[in-house]
Amino acid sequence: MTAKTFHARRLPDHGAQSGWMALLPPRTTRPALDDTVTTDVVIIGAGFAGLAAAVRLADLDPKLSVVVIDADIVGNGASGRNSGFLIDLPHDIASGNFGVVAAAKNRDEILVARTAIQHYARLAQENAWDQDIFDPSGKYAFAMTEAGTAHLKAYSKQLKSMGEANQLLGAAETEELTGTRSFKSGLFTPGAVMVQPAAMVRAIADSFRDPVSLFERTPALAIETASSGCVVKTPKGTINAGRVILATNGHAESFGFGKGKLLHVFTYASLTEPFAPSLLGGSRKWGATPAAPMGTTIRRINGPDGDRLLIRSRYTYNPNIEAGVGTMKRAGTRHDRKFADRFPDHRHLKMQYRWGGAMALTWNSVPLFGQLEDRIFAACAxxxxGGTKSTSAGIAAAELLIGHHSRLGDIFRAFDKPQPLPLSPLIGLGARLNLAYREWQAGRE
Known part of the structure; x- marks a missing residue:
């Protein structure tokens, strides 16, 4: 085969630290690579996908040597910036994708999500994680408007037709749960899991033992392929490997993979200062997604210093995979408005942490998955x-590399390839208009 080299054109820049990381105690990070090492498999990226791939490889072949590298410290990347929902059901609750024609597709989507949840449930049990890290509590969806309530009722009916348990809540029940009168209705689904995402990925990374090794603050600068294997160059070291799994989500494009096929979108979150639990009635721990796509996600969490509320909202197109200070400030202004709309009696609470996180989308909503080049596999986009799809993509990539057959692998191998995006500047204009329109459609939700 002809030797090829794929250079990284840029490295991740995650911006402000997430509230999830800020709340965690100090941790001793794994050292950066400063030598030459040889391994069977090198995984680039220690987020949901990369960590899941490493765990699955160890399950399938405990003797396989695996090196995981990350450009940052574990938990500071996109996975640790997630809002902390592992959702087992199709995400777009207003899509109407529950007809007879779409039944098989929805079942596959549920299998992908539940495979990821089962993966983490096993790790939680094996490593004795507490419910601050992994809480199989289910989740809610809340409606702020009559239109949102109609969506929830339709979704509930569709779920019941599929045999999926759920429970509708009226205004009084949502007030009892949340401590605020702002919501008109809610819907509870029991299969979702609430996690502290930064704590969870840190716990997985810290559980690695030989023959799985982790190097943090070790960006991949280049990937070289040849008939004898792959070489991954880092700032101070070199990794000789039989194969590579690329688990860098949108940064796959930095190496030239998926070029012109990945749409880079950021979403944003804010987390309040701690407050006394008695300040807000209702349950002290819950999470809710919006009753319309592109709406506002909310979580209430608690810790030794009191309770906090998280708001996630706002989507922006960022082709350079970075979010600037101005963009973050505008997102924060929207968060403050959304927060005041939902908790008007507590609008005095200040936001202590604000952060953004990158997503990678494709035109036809499929992952960048499978063998990209000889010896190079991907679990991206x-x-x-990310909490479920990236995790299952990492599992499926590990199985593909090993040659292990599973229903999950069948689903991922059956995906179409990502379609090319429209040429710039059309893609930029179209992406920004589409995001703005969908956020306008969400309205108060």
Missing amino acids: CNGI
Whole structure:
């Protein structure tokens, strides 16, 4: 085969630290690579996909040597910036994708999500994680408007037709749960899991033992392929490997993979200062997605210093995979408005942490998955549901590399390839208009 080299044109820049990381105690990071090492498999990226791939490889072949590298410290990347929902059901609750024609597709989507949840449930049990890290509590969806309530009722009916348990809540029940009168209705689905995402990925990374090794603050600068194997160059070291799994989500494009096929979108979150639990009635721990796509996600969490509320909203197109200070400030202004609309009696609470996180989307909503080049495999492009889709992509990539057959692998291998995006500047204009229109459609939701 002809030797090829793929250079990284840029490295990740995640911006402001996430609130999830800020709340965690100090951790001793794994050292950066400063030598030459040889391994069977090197995984680039220690987020949901990369960590899941490493765990699955160890399950399938405990003797296989695996090196995982990350450009940053574990938990500071996109996975640790997630809003912390592992959702087992199709995400777009207003899509209407529950007809007879779409039944098989929806079942596959549910299998992908539940495979990821089962993966983490096993790790939680094996490593004795507490419910601050992994809480199989289910989740809610809340409606702020009559239109949102109609969406929830339709979704509930569709779920019941599929045999999926759920429970509708009226205004009084949502007030009892949340401590605020702002919501008109809610819907509870029991299969979702609430996680502290930064704590969870840190716990997985810290559980690695030989023959799985982790190097943090070790960006891949180049990937070279030849008949004898692959070489991954880092700032101070070199990794000789039989094969590579690329688990860098949108940064796959930095190496030239998926070029012109990945749409880079950021979403944003704010987390309040701690407050006394008695300040807000209702349950002290819950999470809710919006009753319309592109709406506002909310979580209430608690810790030793009191309770906090998280708001996630706002989507922007960022082709350079970075979010500037101005963009972050505008997102924060929207968060403050959304927060005041939902908790008017507590609008005095200040936001202590604000951050953004990158997603990679494709035109036809499929992952960048499978063998990209000889010896190079990918589990990238989460399409906005990173907690479950990225995890299952990592599992499926590991199985593909090993040659292990599973229903999950069948689903991922059956995906179409990502379609090319329209040429610039059309893609930029179209992406920004589409995001703005969908956020306008969401309205108060």
